[in-house]
Amino acid sequence: MTITTPISTPTPSRDIPKLGNLPVISITPFLSKEDSHGRLSTAAKIHAACLEYGFFYLDICSYVDPSEPEELTRLAREFFALPEEQKGQISLKHQDHARGYAKMRENVTNGKADNHEGIDFYRPVENPDKTKPLWGENQWPTIPGFREKYEIWIEKMKNLGMLVMEAMALGLGMSSDEWEDLKGKVDDSFWVMRVIGYPPLPNDYDGFSCGAHKDYGCLTFLYTDPTPGALQVFLQEKGLLVETSDEGPVPEEGVEEGSWINADPVPGCIVCNIGEMWEIWTNGLYKSTLHRVVHRGTNYRVSIPFFFEPNFDALVKPLPAALRIIDGHPECKRKHLTGEKTYEPVVYGEFLMNKVGNNFDTDGGKYN
Numbered sequence: 001m002t003i004t005t006p007i008s009t010p011t012p013s014r015d016i017p018k019l020g021n022l023p024v025i026s027i028t029p030f031l032s033k034e035d036s037h038g039r040l041s042t043a044a045k046i047h048a049a050c051l052e053y054g055f056f057y058l059d060i061c062s063y064v065d066p067s068e069p070e071e072l073t074r075l076a077r078e079f080f081a082l083p084e085e086q087k088g089q090i091s092l093k094h095q096d097h098a099r100g101y102a103k104m105r106e107n108v109t110n111g112k113a114d115n116h117e118g119i120d121f122y123r124p125v126e127n128p129d130k131t132k133p134l135w136g137e138n139q140w141p142t143i144p145g146f147r148e149k150y151e152i153w154i155e156k157m158k159n160l161g162m163l164v165m166e167a168m169a170l171g172l173g174m175s176s177d178e179w180e181d182l183k184g185k186v187d188d189s190f191w192v193m194r195v196i197g198y199p200p201l202p203n204d205y206d207g208f209s210c211g212a213h214k215d216y217g218c219l220t221f222l223y224t225d226p227t228p229g230a231l232q233v234f235l236q237e238k239g240l241l242v243e244t245s246d247e248g249p250v251p252e253e254g255v256e257e258g259s260w261i262n263a264d265p266v267p268g269c270i271v272c273n274i275g276e277m278w279e280i281w282t283n284g285l286y287k288s289t290l291h292r293v294v295h296r297g298t299n300y301r302v303s304i305p306f307f308f309e310p311n312f313d314a315l316v317k318p319l320p321a322a323l324r325i326i327d328g329h330p331e332c333k334r335k336h337l338t339g340e341k342t343y344e345p346v347v348y349g350e351f352l353m354n355k356v357g358n359n360f361d362t363d364g365g366k367y368n
């Protein structure tokens, strides 16, 4: 691909209501190499959404048939309906404590057990060794068609990841060489796919279906069943900053600097959000946004997030294109954009190891 035309930074549109719905952006124009106007327009919309929300709906109806993820949901339901003993046969405890099934409340966020169960799959590695953190083998349910259908989805999401990265490079005004450099950091993505089952929250449950968190990687592509009112996204009020600390995300209760909005499923779309690696790449210009799940309905909800991540050994540091944008703003605005902070480089795999260690509440499941 060639990126020859750096585009000026679009300012976030003023007419998007601050606490209203998230923007809906179609990937369709980006699928055609010839449609340079459409590609630029998609890139500019993604850039604006990342500046303002860190979250957007990505309309992928021309990229995948809706029946495909619906089938994945059906297969997931079939698995979660199995007796606990059978699900436990692929427990992550039998592998590297990361790949496999985590039973209800085994996943922990902010020190509290999440009210969900799930299966995690990671990019396969050469020479797997289950005694090494993250370096074991994926464990697949034996349900007919499960692995085959999910592997097709993984391939599609990996390709979509590269497309969205290319659009983001264009949106940031990167040169061809700069894009090639960034591409080299994600072209062997250490992806993660999670299949999550959420029963409704018990009335007396002191916690969340999934506690407030930021995703730690690059791009999340979330497909969910049609259940409304479950996923919530934290939007900051303009001009006010949310106090965050090194201890973790802002408290669940009593946050006054913004509001939680529902990010209900939109037909034909996935929810796309950026993780902490994009925050580093843009030196804070794009913020990775807090989100959580509160599922109080009556049904059993299924969601399938695909995390398109950098390569395991990728060195992630602020990109010159992002720094050019920041430097192009007057000093007073710059402080507001980035908090005048310089983000420290990280090697993605090292960062991931630290994160995964905090996720599970299993004997020996912590890596740090």
Ligand SMILES: O=C(O)CCC(=O)C(=O)O
Residues within 6 Å of the ligand: 194, 196, 210, 215, 222, 224, 230, 231, 291, 292, 293, 303, 304, 305
């Ligand atoms: O299930 C959802 O809607 C969101 C899940 C999520 O945020 C995550 O797994 O990181």
Ligand SMILES: [Fe+2]
Residues within 6 Å of the ligand: 213, 214, 215, 220, 291
């Ligand atoms: Fe998340």
